[in-house]
Amino acid sequence: MPLHTYSAFKTNLLQQTASLRTLIRNNEHTGATSGLAQSLVQGNVVILPADWAADFLMYCQRNPVACPLIAISQPGDPALPELGLDIDIRTDVPEYQVFRGGQREETAYDIRDLWQDDFVTFVLGCSFSFEDALIRAGLSIRNIEAGCNVSMYRSSIATVPAGRFSGDMVVSMRPFSGADAIRAVQVTTRLPKAHGAPVHLGNPAQIGIRDLARPDFGDAITIRDDEVPLFWACGVTPQIALEHARPPIAITHVPGKMLLTERLNEELAVL
Template sequence: MTRQAISSYKQELLDTARTLRQQIRAGEFTSTTSGLASGLMQGNIVILTADWAQDFLHFCQLNPVSCPLIAMSRPGEPLLPELGKDIDIRSDVPEYNLFVDGELTQTRTDIADLWNDQMVTFVLGCSFSFEEALQRAGLAIRNIDLGRNVSMYDSSLATTPSSRFHGNTVVTMRPFSPADAIRAIQVTTRLPKAHGAPVHIGRPDLIGIDDLATPQYGDSVPVHDDEIPVFWACGVTPQVAIRNAKPPICITHVPGKMLVTDKLNDELAIL
């Protein structure tokens, strides 16, 4: 591909992402972003007040597989120019969860009225970013093929606690044949900022999951008899830690409804 063709391809991706964000900002799109803006990085969102931000930053540093930090804003700054020149975190996520004292109290499509000069935004890498890489490698992604959100489960895999944030890891699951599972490991290992390699393969009961048909978040997908479930760490993990830490206020994305950025997935890859 020539340099001109690469530039044209990237511009096409950026136009797609910006159109999608405009639809989200206008309240016209509130669905899962899995499979959308393919080729561009998507991000999990955590917004805390400045007096809680340092502790959460430490939690991310201690748990880089579950919480791969992509960006962190200054207090009170709603824009994220390093991820996209027109991104406004107050309106550009399809749906937000509002936690008060660790309890989920509300889901909303805009947080402008909650914003203040103490808010700090964290953007964490997302497995939706590696789905495009898996597809380029010729692997089928069941949830995308079925038009569903990815399956997400509370696991028994403990995170490393910071002073206040703690809890077990949330995992995503995608089924593959054994041969394709090996290829999926190879592909995702080079994307550590999108959670990297799987954290578990095979028997879900070994990581505290009783029933694949009933995920705690997202949608269920069938696992065929000749397939094995493959589990990756998930950016919903902080929402478990938030419930345990009980900050006075915290805002996150609704699982599966991510921030779509202007950064190419390949920019985050280990070559």
């Protein structure tokens, strides 16, 4: 793409994202973000007190497929300048959930009243970013077609413990025909910061999932007879780790309701 065309393309995307972020900041968009801000990186969010940050950073480093780290804030700073010039993590997620002692106690659309001077924000890559790449490769994404959230499941795939953090992986699922499944693997392999290639294909029982019609997070979708389910590591995995670690307080996004950034997916791709 010529430089001037690329520049105009990115400027248009950033304008769209700024408009979307304004809607989110004003609580006018509180739903899922799958299919929004196409071509731009979306992020999972984990906010922790500073004395828990080192353990969580190690957990991300040991589990880069489930927890692909793309940004860390300074303690107490709600800005993330490497992801967007005007991002305020206290207002710019469609819906937050608050953990206390490992329990999901409440949700909120704005966390300014909960903000602490020692909070550190972690932003992890999200599979919604590779959905854009799959669409551009000519593949159909069922949850986007249906206008619903992606299906997410607790699996029996163990993550590597680090400090106080441990737990099994959460996976997201998208069905494809055989030929499209091969193409989906090829496309997503190039995007390790968006979880990369699937961690499992086929029989969900092999990774501890009993019923695809009953996801643990998100919405159920139709799987056709000629399709195979593909499972990717999911950025909801840290929320399971929070249940095990039980920090006094932690704040995350509600599954499927992500932070919209100003980074292009292609900037994080492996050539």
